[in-house]
Amino acid sequence: MAIAKFLSPAAASLPAAPHHVAIVMDGNGRWAHKRLLPRIAGHRQGVDSLRRCIRACVERGVRVLTVFAFSSENWSRPEEEVSGLMELMGKALANEVPELNRGGVAIRFVGERASLSPRMQQSLQQAEQATAANARLLLNVCFNYGGRWDIAQAAAQVAARGEPITEESLGRHTALAHVPDPDLLIRTGGEYRISNFLLWQCAYSELFFSDKLWPDFDEAALDEAIAAYGARERRFGKTSAQVAQTTG
Numbered sequence: 001m002a003i004a005k006f007l008s009p010a011a012a013s014l015p016a017a018p019h020h021v022a023i024v025m026d027g028n029g030r031w032a033h034k035r036l037l038p039r040i041a042g043h044r045q046g047v048d049s050l051r052r053c054i055r056a057c058v059e060r061g062v063r064v065l066t067v068f069a070f071s072s073e074n075w076s077r078p079e080e081e082v083s084g085l086m087e088l089m090g091k092a093l094a095n096e097v098p099e100l101n102r103g104g105v106a107i108r109f110v111g112e113r114a115s116l117s118p119r120m121q122q123s124l125q126q127a128e129q130a131t132a133a134n135a136r137l138l139l140n141v142c143f144n145y146g147g148r149w150d151i152a153q154a155a156a157q158v159a160a161r162g163e164p165i166t167e168e169s170l171g172r173h174t175a176l177a178h179v180p181d182p183d184l185l186i187r188t189g190g191e192y193r194i195s196n197f198l199l200w201q202c203a204y205s206e207l208f209f210s211d212k213l214w215p216d217f218d219e220a221a222l223d224e225a226i227a228a229y230g231a232r233e234r235r236f237g238k239t240s241a242q243v244a245q246t247t248g
């Protein structure tokens with residue numbers, strides 16, 4: 001996939017828009033529970049919320065959106081929920097590709113694929129191919145993804161090539177090496193943890209925690225996160241005075 005197009009900001013993007021936003025979409029189960037609905041109803045609502053969020057990110061000039069859809073650890077949920085989530089992913093893939101194409105969104109899946117069903121693997125690949133030419137937003141869907149898995153698989157690739165293990169060589173083989181690290185990492189659902197999301201890549205991401213459950217995370221909530229991001233000073237280990245010198 002030609003990904004160089006996602007390496008620099010779009011001309012139209014607002015100055016305050018983060019280039020890369022990552023989201024732990026948490027709280028679907030509680031959203032359903034509050035309404036006496038089965039958990040899968042919350043996940044279904046979560047797909048609607050993601051559709052809205054993608055559109056809002058495109059409008060705000062975000063170029064890369066990376067979402068946590070299913071973690072390596074989520075396999076340990078009840079079988080009924082896991083199979084429901086797999087089915088939902090299959091359906092969403094079948095339904096959403098035309099909308100992604102209309103919005104200029106390229107989709108890419110990030111995570112361990114070998115343990116997914118052959119049918120699911122094929123659906124992921126088809127969705128990637130069908131949207132590969134789009135250039136407004138790259139949507140990375142982390143599916144069967146874990147930050148520790150990512151670091152370990154990168155190390156295994158480096159070792160297999162007989163290259164020395166350095167930050168540069170490891171980083172080059174991590175699953176999100178095709179995009180710059182997230183600028184803003186949002187977690188919804190009121191939990192203050194990373195839950196094995198982008199452990200390598202979030203080293204210098206600005207963190208924003210929202211109490212809203214993922215299905216309730218709307219445009220206003222996204223704007224609040226982006227505004228908070230805009231008010232942060234990113235120092236990357238330097239002093240404030242140094243940062244003022246380079247940006248002023």
Ligand code: IPE
Nearest residue numbers: 025026027028029030031069
């Ligand atoms: C996040 O919502 C979606 C997945 C993990 C697949 P949850 O299902 O974790 O929702 P809560 O945290 O139980 O409310």
Ligand code: IPE
Nearest residue numbers: 024025026068069070071195
């Ligand atoms: C993180 O949420 C994974 C996804 C959103 C896909 P979890 O609900 O699995 O996280 P924990 O278990 O509360 O840490």
Ligand code: MG
Nearest residue numbers: 026027028189
């Ligand atoms: Mg949760």
